[in-house]
Amino acid sequence: MTDRYAVIGNPVAHSLSPDIHAAFAAQTGQAMHYDRLPAEPDAFAATARAFFEAGGRGLNVTVPFKLDAADFADRLSDRARAAGAVNTLIAHDQGRIEGDNTDGAGLLRDLQHNRAVTLTDRRLLVLGAGGAAQGVIGPLLAAEPANLIIANRTASKAQSMAERFAAQGPTSGIGFADLADSTPVDVLINATSAGLAGALPDLPANLLAPGATAYDMVYGAASQPFQDWARQHGAAAVCDGLGMLVEQAAESFHRWRGVRPNTAPVLRQLRAGNG
Incomplete structure (x- = not known):
């Protein structure tokens, strides 16, 4: 059956x-x-x-x-x-x-294993305070960053989420409008779904520190506005969320079937197919 x-x-x-x-x-x-x-x-x-x-x-x-x-x-x-x-x-x-x-496990495996991005003692910024962000804040804090900022269009929602995770590590919440006054970050993670509508939050030009990684949790055409912005503003590495998709799927598959698949050939196949 x-x-x-x-x-x-x-x-x-x-x-x-x-x-x-x-x-x-x-x-x-x-x-x-x-x-x-x-x-x-x-x-x-x-x-x-x-x-x-x-x-x-x-x-x-x-x-x-x-x-x-x-x-x-x-x-x-x-x-x-x-x-x-x-x-x-x-x-x-x-x-x-x-x-x-399984989102947090998938994101961390893609960042740390597939892309060799260091999170420990780095300044992290997560854009968005919805369900996608909620799934990854805890695992990101477990990697022991120097600090983690959650930014959202509605500042109070970001602040509420930051308070919820404060016991797990140094976390703060701000509005998008406050980003212009923040210290440049080492790892920028877009957890908004704005790219699905071809949009992007209004981000300041000085947001990224030298050598920064910019990571979008969506993939394909929806990720293009964020990737374009990151390249134009000096990101050393720009990543879409295809690797996260595959890695979180592998974790789900393991929960369902009790077997852990090898993600590397599947990710290579998808990258080739998506050109």
């Missing part, structure tokens, strides 16, 4: 997750099928519930539903509870659904 999985989001037609999980399944000999599952903005719970009631075994959750997924799950893993956001739903016996968050 072939187990069913999917990625749920809005939009979701662009997602490479089906290709990634098909490659993982072929590599590890798993009998599974993985689809895209669009959901209307106000219909996440109904759409997810119908999927699981029809026998689905797991969902990846993308924008804008990571906070909804945390509310939907019957129980949360430790890292999902710490994040307050869920990107992986796992069906257990008796129909119980567990929520997990």
Whole structure:
């Protein structure tokens, strides 16, 4: 019997997750099928519930539903509870659904292992204070940066998130308008979804320190505005989120199937296919 999985989001037609999980399944000999599952903005719970009631075994959750997924799950893993956001739903016996968050693990593995970016004792800035940011703040602080700033269009939301994670490391929250007065940063991470609309937060020209890394958590055309800005403003390394996508997918796959796939050939294949 072939187990069913999917990625749920809005939009979701662009997602490479089906290709990634098909490659993982072929590599590890798993009998599974993985689809895209669009959901209307106000219909996440109904759409997810119908999927699981029809026998689905797991969902990846993308924008804008990571906070909804945390509310939907019957129980949360430790890292999902710490994040307050869920990107992986796992069906257990008796129909119980567990929520997990593999985003932070995927981001750190891509930054530290695939790209050899040092986070310890560096100045980090995360743009955005939504579900995508919530999933990575804790793991980033575990890497022991010198400090981590969360910037958001609404400063109070960034400040609230910073307070939530303050016990884990030096964290502060500010508005985008305050970035002009901040110290240049070593690692800039874009956790906003603005690129999906071809937009970019208004960022000051002096935001990046010499040798800085600029990392966008989205990939493909949606990442282009951020990458262009980073190159124009002196970033030494500019990265999209394709590696994070593959690495967090591998962590989800391991939670679902109990097998950890080799990500390197899958990432090479996707890079070649995306030109």
